[in-house]
Amino acid sequence: MPERPGQAMQKSANKRRATVADVARQAGVSVATVSRVLNAKAGDRNPVAEETCQRVRQAMQTLGYRPSQVGRTLRTQVAHVVALLIPDATNAFYAAIAHATETALRERGYAMILCNTSEDPAIQDEYLREMQAHNVAAIVLLGAVETAELRTAANSDTPIVFLNRRAPQGVPGPFIGIDNAAAGEAVGEHFAERGWARIGCIRGPQTSPASRERFEGFQSALAAAGKPLDPDLVEQGALTIESGDAAMARLLAGGHRPDAVFCGNDLMAYGAHRRLADQGLSVADVALFGFDDNPLNAWLATWLSTVHVPHSQFGRAAAEVIVELANHRGERMERQILLPFHLEVRASA
Amino acid sequence: MPERPGQAMQKSANKRRATVADVARQAGVSVATVSRVLNAKAGDRNPVAEETCQRVRQAMQTLGYRPSQVGRTLRTQVAHVVALLIPDATNAFYAAIAHATETALRERGYAMILCNTSEDPAIQDEYLREMQAHNVAAIVLLGAVETAELRTAANSDTPIVFLNRRAPQGVPGPFIGIDNAAAGEAVGEHFAERGWARIGCIRGPQTSPASRERFEGFQSALAAAGKPLDPDLVEQGALTIESGDAAMARLLAGGHRPDAVFCGNDLMAYGAHRRLADQGLSVADVALFGFDDNPLNAWLATWLSTVHVPHSQFGRAAAEVIVELANHRGERMERQILLPFHLEVRASA
DNA sequence: CTGAAAGCGCTTACAG
DNA sequence: CTGAAAGCGCTTACAG
Structure with a gap:
């Protein structure tokens, strides 16, 4: 591999990223309180006092704190990450779906791991296993190939959402596509x-x-x-x-x-x-x-x-299903979302 | 959103995924030993006895064990995940690079988070921060937009690799592209x-x-x-x-x-x-x-x-740089990888 | 309303 | 060659 002579290694002077403990110290509260501020929702049964809340937020600001997704995931067991398995993202049709999915997921606070399977059962299966090891919130499967591993995965904790191509016979999982x-x-x-x-x-x-x-x-x-x-x-x-x-x-x-x-x-x-x-x-x-x-x-x-086929709607629909699934973890959801199609009659027919 | 009447929720009967502790119990060893087997490398100073190794592997097999990437990441501080920030993955040229990158990374045991920035500085910056929160091994930036956040990120622990478009003046980070x-x-x-x-x-x-x-x-x-x-x-x-x-x-x-x-x-x-x-x-x-x-x-x-422009080589080169960076964590690497180009002279000129 | 403590699944010095 | 223990950064019952 050709390279320029100017290669060099230097130590970088990096300060450790702030953690809940740092914020707690700075704000003079416990880490539990910091976490509560972080995860405050509308109808919480024991809310944090407004004054405390302010103090914690101020500390976060001061320290440039951003919560570690890894710590959170290890504790909650589910990452704010979704895997998209796709036959080939250089195919314009699939690329459009991947793009729409990524956008819709980002708006909901999820990152998207992209997995090209080339419709190869071995690659698909390896990714199915690996994505579970990452504790992804869901696997979106575009163009599922029927394998034994797919059946296993579909019965695991990780929800699988079938896009465009329906789940094989007897495999549970929501479907998003057209009729x-x-x-x-x-x-x-x-x-x-x-x-x-x-x-x-x-x-x-x-x-x-x-x-x-x-x-x-x-x-x-x-x-x-x-x-x-x-x-x-x-x-x-x-x-x-x-x-x-x-x-x-x-x-x-x-x-x-x-x-x-x-x-x-x-x-x-x-x-x-x-x-x-x-x-x-x-x-x-x-x-x-x-x-x-x-x-x-x-x-x-x-x-x-x-x-x-409304490719751009696939992404939003998938993201919505995933968020819903995330709120009903451990339940299995059988669901069909059929998006509208229409004939685009142009010169050729 | 239109949906079929047949929506239903069911409890799914899932067994918990096996952990190092399960494997250790099954094999009659400590979790430390299981971990050593998992991470065994060629020239280890204190190798696990062959017989023990066998027993542990057997236990893994029996339990269908697969190590949690999340647990590993929290401990080692770096995920086997790389983020690719790209202007627009529906653009065929970028899609080709994304595909090549994903393939090369997969072969090296890394997953790839795909982030479309639309060349929007706000989206790029948000992703730069969020990907650090995921402890990605590296951020590959295709078509970097110069922002204050980019400078901050380039000086953080997370290596940033610049693809196709060079790092802005004064921002450190390896570059992969053509001359x-x-x-x-x-x-x-x-x-x-x-x-x-x-x-x-x-x-x-x-x-x-x-x-x-x-x-x-x-x-x-x-x-x-x-x-x-x-x-x-x-x-x-x-x-x-x-x-x-x-x-x-x-x-x-x-x-x-x-x-x-x-x-x-x-x-x-x-x-x-x-x-x-x-x-x-x-x-x-x-x-x-x-x-x-x-x-x-x-x-x-x-x-x-x-x-x-050899788009398919970009991915491999990026993956190689990332693996090298992973082995020199905390050092800063200034490096230019210039890939070969050639004129493709066809009918139009 | 808040804190102390346990624990998610790993890895890695430290002892032995 | 192997084990006990600490700790990565969070969240969440449990007490108070």
Whole structure:
């Protein structure tokens, strides 16, 4: 590793950070009283005398005191920290959720540990264990992968909140996301109304409940409209650009080109679009509909019709659930928070 | 907030997590011995007997023991946690650095708290204080904003590592980034070689040392080549797409169109490109050169010539510095780690 | 209204 | 090679 010659070590002259004991001494009270001032709430049964309170606050000010989160956590057993497990924070859709979550948590006095899992079960499981060792107030799991460790963790003291992708069968824990089946239906109804004859679909993986629900909703809405989906025009992708590209290639190679294709997420729609372009086609020839309303659309695909998933609301909802959980520690909360979605109909469909 | 009727609270039946005391009891040793096994290093002066070691490990296994990071931190005064302060993790360039940092830290046993500052001094300062209260091993500051609190924090026990943007004058702390002046010079030399007659620049803000160094390097290389930069063709932007767009508008309105423009970062180059397109121009008319090699280029601008900044190496370098700092707690380390950059010459210049 | 004391889960001199 | 004890910085019953 290249480095400049000017490397040097010096002793730094640091004064120890002040503790409750320092404040107590300075204010002439006990540490218990300092702690009470620190944790004073509205309806306290034995409040600190106003005059004492003033004195303590003054001492804190003088010493530049800030309570140690570590001492507090060891005593209360729960840190003002939340872990966010996320497949990949460089994915713009996830990044938007991570950002919203961090902001909402900060406003409520929590810090956020970011954990990229790459959807790797081993990394997810290691983080699940490690975050418990940090006594985090909650683990927010975006895109949970089903493992034995996840079941264990879900039954531990540390609450797990499932974001976007629902908890696996039989695993307890609140869910925050949208009603994917209803969203799939809405897209199906839109397709039926538009009167397209040959309707295709590039769906997400079978292993993802969200993808499954989206697909089934879409399928059933078309069936209800008397236009059942042709299984030959259904392809499966891995929610990546490349897989969308490949899936569209298969659809086009099939001989009878679809008029419109519902893609399981926006990234696959980008890939499908690229493949169309490669074949000299456009969304005028094959309409495209995505899912997520990926923030990249603003730069990459202003033309893409899609289902808007309210990523920025995910964070606030998660933060609220966590605060509520913190106030009911030790109880298990089964809860579904379904956020509103809407179709964002643009040029492509 | 909409919610399903099926909300319910249940008591969860949780067994307490095992502690050193449990392991000690199970293994028939003292907690001190358990701790020694936990922290055994290669060259220990008083090692635990192999047989005892086995017994302790066995007990840990049996109990599913995992040491509490909180207990450890309270005792050692330093958490296996690092804080990353970042302007905006939804920016692809920063997201790439955050991801690389998280990965490198995880491999070294550290968790990463992510803090978005929005370049807001108040948020940065609050996080600087709060992260000290968490006893983080280090604060990694990407895009530091100069404040009084930053000076205070830089002189505290908690090491601050400056990423990409150098520490302000007189603030101690290691720096990891590239040699921006050299990179600017390299671009200047490239421009001189290409022989463009009218050379323009959309530089970043004066307040950013990195932007200043890039610009000055560029300017001096051109001067050295006998083609001094015309001040009328220098505009300033805020490192955003919009500001690049606006700056290019000003350049074009100036009457004498430049042949080639060096942009302070890739986002401004995107904006400049959009403005060119709006005027019916392309990079064949006005060559563009960016800076950063933003990961978005792969999708958004495969044509953009730019300076490749090795974002993925930032994370590893930061993690290494932090581990080294952890081994020299209380000393101050002045250190410059300059990572290699290179020109990525593509179609646009 | 306030204080003395215990204890959260570790690590580390100090003895032996 | 191992153990007893102190202590990191807090909070919270328990007394008064």
